[in-house]
Amino acid sequence: MNLIAPFKGLRPAPGRAAEVIAPPYDVLNSAEARERAAGKPWSFLHVSKPEIDLPVDTDPYSPVVYAKAAENLARTIDAGLLVRDAQPCYYAYRLIMNGHSQTGLVAGASVADYDTNRIRKHEFTRPVKEDDRVRQIDAVNAQTGPVLLAYPDTPEVDAILAAASQAEPALDVTADDGIQHTLWVIDDAAAIAQLTAAFNAMPALYIADGHHRSASASRIAKMRNNQQGSDFFLSVIFPAHQMKIFDYNRVIKDLHGLDPTQFLAAVEEHFALEPSATPVKPDAPGIFGMYMDKQWFKLTLNPELMPNDDPVARLDVSRLARYLIDPILGISDPRRDDRIDFVGGIRGLAGLEKRVDSGEMAVAFSLYATSMQDLMAVADNNDVMPPKSTWFEPKLADGVVSYMLG
Known part of the structure; x- marks a missing residue:
């Protein structure tokens, strides 16, 4: 099986990205998400933090919350703000924050390679947070929160992404936190094949952020017998040398x-x-x-x-x-x-x-600050870091690209 795969991404319709993209679900609490989404009916927070549309005292782990997420995602698709690509694609995704720029690849990452530790971990997960993501993915039938991965130095991939980013972007938005998000569609068959082969030649990928999302994707794959596209999970994979870890x-x-x-x-x-x-x-x-x-x-x-x-x-x-x-x-x-x-x-x-x-x-x-070299050394040694060892910036946005299961 391939280490990565293209997929039919669900992404904002032309000109609508500013209304849709939102901070990652796990950097805001419910009250903060409610405030950030006020007056923004199409904010992806209505999918990733759906309790904001329910009474304030609603348990965020209640079944009604996951049902609301599915309802809100379907509503956004039906309204035409999110559109799914007709053919499997890769996507180049650039983040710019305070002059720092990094360009990575949006792709499906192999659950099988996660399970065998070719996609390497460096943190423990908490069952309650895993359970939450499993229920959310299962309810909306999609992976909407990308896992942040790093790939080792591979100039060939860097060059393909640099070439892709010379084209007209499909999305270019500066969020209210000042971070610029730019997305390019890679639908050329030769470029897709070249990227797939280049990643297959890599010894490993490294989870930077998103241990609970990747663990929950593995559980979903087992629940669904690796069917309906559940054998891959949504990821954005940056070159390790471009990534920035804060203290x-x-x-x-x-x-x-x-x-x-x-x-x-x-x-x-x-x-x-x-x-x-x-x-x-x-x-x-x-x-x-x-x-x-x-x-x-x-x-x-x-x-x-x-x-x-x-x-x-x-x-x-x-x-x-x-x-x-x-x-x-x-x-x-x-x-x-x-x-x-x-x-x-x-x-x-x-x-x-x-x-x-x-x-x-x-x-x-x-x-x-912990270095990327330290993170990779820990993961290569099959070890686990102490809690809260790394803080990555800039953060990915939810809603830029989602991965539908089936």
């Missing part, structure tokens, strides 16, 4: 019974501690920023603790957990401990200061 920072509610003097003394057992007059954004592995009591500190991990051949242990998120958050602050399971929270680097260091200055949190840590 994913930590905030902690208390000092685990220590006073500030005791806490700082404990930190100095493994870190060089230096007060800073300005916010600390780490510029190298092993360096961390720490903010408490309106004071920033630069923490530098002792050099003898740095060398490590283990691809998980050498991540800065692992080092901070091993030498500070676990032994000093008593948080050994960040997945379940409600004393820790995570702040994406897109919110900047001011986002950390705000959480601490409000009194909600006692201390914040800024980290050096």
Whole structure:
């Protein structure tokens, strides 16, 4: 079986994309989605977050929510705002954010290759979130949330995508968050065959974001015996060298019974501690920023603790957990401990200061961003990263292309 396949994409009709495309379903809560979709009857949030069209107290996992998603998708198709291509295609998809540009391929990715780990993972999934996506896909008979994948350096694919993006785009919209989304249809049989062959020659693809979506697609395929197109799942695959990972920072509610003097003394057992007059954004592995009591500190991990051949242990998120958050602050399971929270680097260091200055949190840590090479090394080793190790920007939009099952 092929690693990827073209498909008959469901996408906005000409001139209607601005009314349709929306942020990914999992970056907004229900209240935020309700606000973003206000006055926008065709926003894809009515499909991806359909509880916004039901009473405020509706359980987002209720069967009525998934039925509403199917109803809203059908309504949008019937109104002519979404149109399905007549023939299977690939699509070139470009994202531009703050001068950063990346161009990838929209394709069906093989469930069989996901199941055998040729499409490689680096995170655990939570059953409740998997169950939610399974019910949503099954109800709307489509995969509407793309999985973000990365492919290893392959100049041939880069060149095909660059050539495709010289044509007139089928969609070119700047969303209200300032991110530009541009889509080109690749329907030339020779280009489709060349792309399929180039991906078949790759040793692996890597999940960057979308572990729950890919896991749920695998479950759907088993439920449907790999029929009705369920043997592939919606993906956007970017060259790894173009992808941008932001830092994913930590905030902690208390000092685990220590006073500030005791806490700082404990930190100095493994870190060089230096007060800073300005916010600390780490510029190298092993360096961390720490903010408490309106004071920033630069923490530098002792050099003898740095060398490590283990691809998980050498991540800065692992080092901070091993030498500070676990032994000093008593948080050994960040997945379940409600004393820790995570702040994406897109919110900047001011986002950390705000959480601490409000009194909600006692201390914040800024980290050096995980690299794509680190992510791929973890996945190649069949390992799992600590929770909230990567924050990818720019985000894909929902509604640009959807994958109908059958």
